[in-house]
Amino acid sequence: MSFRALLLAGALSGAVLATGAHAADLTIGFSQIGSESGWRAAETNVSKAEAKQRNINLKIADAQQKQENQIKAIRSFIAQGVDAIFLAPVVATGWDTVLKEAKEAEIPVVLLDRDIDPSGKDLYLTAVTSDSVHEGRVAGEWLAETVGDKPCNVVELQGTVGASVATNRKKGFEEGIAGHADIRIVRTQTGDFTRAKGKEVMESFIKAEGGGKNICAVYAHNDDMMVGAIQALKEAGLKPGAEILTVSIDAVPDIFKAIAAGEANATVELTPNMAGPAFDAVIAYKASGTVPPKWIRTESKLYTAADDPQGVYDSKKDLGY
Structure with a gap:
């Protein structure tokens, strides 16, 4: 099965899970770092696709690689009363104040791709990252x-x-x-x-x-x-x-x-599909109060010239890198 087919299969299975949890009722704000790399652009595109599969209303704010823009976006999402907030933190520190505001508003926060300083670990629901x-x-x-x-x-x-x-x-x-x-x-x-x-x-x-x-x-x-x-x-x-x-x-x-x-x-x-597992975690949490593990780890793989690089290139281009 191709890389793209595997990703779409995962998205479809997530959509089935989401249906029973009324995912169509969910609005999730995503404070994305920006588009500093091809991988980051792919993460954004895959997040949109995963949200669409689950009928989730996903609002993405591009921070242009500035933490102050991310903090503003999170506060805007809180004011809008979204059901959850996804955060790909540009740096590891300086989040405690705004994440406390989200917690006080009873809006769960999920970290994507990157972690934050240990002092803030009680302020988010889970982190979906690679090791x-x-x-x-x-x-x-x-x-x-x-x-x-x-x-x-x-x-x-x-x-x-x-x-x-x-x-x-x-x-x-x-x-x-x-x-x-x-x-x-x-x-x-x-x-x-x-x-x-x-x-x-x-x-x-x-x-x-x-x-x-x-x-x-x-x-x-x-x-x-x-x-x-x-x-x-x-x-x-x-x-x-x-x-x-x-x-x-x-x-x-x-x-x-x-x-x-x-x-x-x-x-x-580094898989660009961080949002799929994050959506499923939020859906289960909202539907039944199921608390996910603090860390949802995605898998990584080494590629060399022995792994049909041209074929992998062709399949990954379909993901919008």
């Missing part, structure tokens, strides 16, 4: 296995400073290469999860590391930054995927294009 430490660890382990005993200087493109997913993907990668003393992270800098910034930072890494000759591998916290980095490497006359290994996270279509072309090596998938 971002695990994602980074898988990336690190892949690199360690690929490099073997050879020395390897790694440059790292980090996600947005203060975002839980950036902190966790860094931590996991370091765990993945632990025990391999010859693999060293020699440069690390934020690329803000964007393609343009990833290219810009990679250009600075290349200049700092002997025109790129001292770089063995690039690790990026998301694929969009890696696509930008690949462009910078090619413009510098280097051969990503061959001379310089690449590993990143998200599994967006363009990275599969790069893998098929031999310009990228590996990516760890």
Whole structure:
């Protein structure tokens, strides 16, 4: 079964569950970070599709990657009296006040894709996220296995400073290469999860590391930054995927294009369907008071050139990346 077929099957099963819980009566506000990456755009598109399957009225507010916009959106949703609020937090801290307001209004909040500081854990119903430490660890382990005993200087493109997913993907990668003393992270800098910034930072890494000759591998916290980095490497006359290994996270279509072309090596998938499990959790909670687990974990998978990258690219493009 194709990736798209699996996703649609999950949506349809959710729609059946939703029918008995009167999902058509629900209005849910979603404070989305923005559209900083192809993955984020796909998450928004899939969320709309999942809501439509369940007859849920979904209101999406684009925060343009600013926390103050998200706080304003949450307060607007509270004022509208929505049934639940979804939040993809741009950073991990600074949410306590507004989430307390939602709790006082008896509006459950569900986190999507990213977590918040532990002090706020009593203020939301559940978090639907991947294990971002695990994602980074898988990336690190892949690199360690690929490099073997050879020395390897790694440059790292980090996600947005203060975002839980950036902190966790860094931590996991370091765990993945632990025990391999010859693999060293020699440069690390934020690329803000964007393609343009990833290219810009990679250009600075290349200049700092002997025109790129001292770089063995690039690790990026998301694929969009890696696509930008690949462009910078090619413009510098280097051969990503061959001379310089690449590993990143998200599994967006363009990275599969790069893998098929031999310009990228590996990516760890982050499913864009966070909303489906979140909708089902809210529906059950509203219908019968069923409290979901505090963490609903989505699955991740490592992809390389052995996984038909062109075929995966074609199937993922259908999801609106």
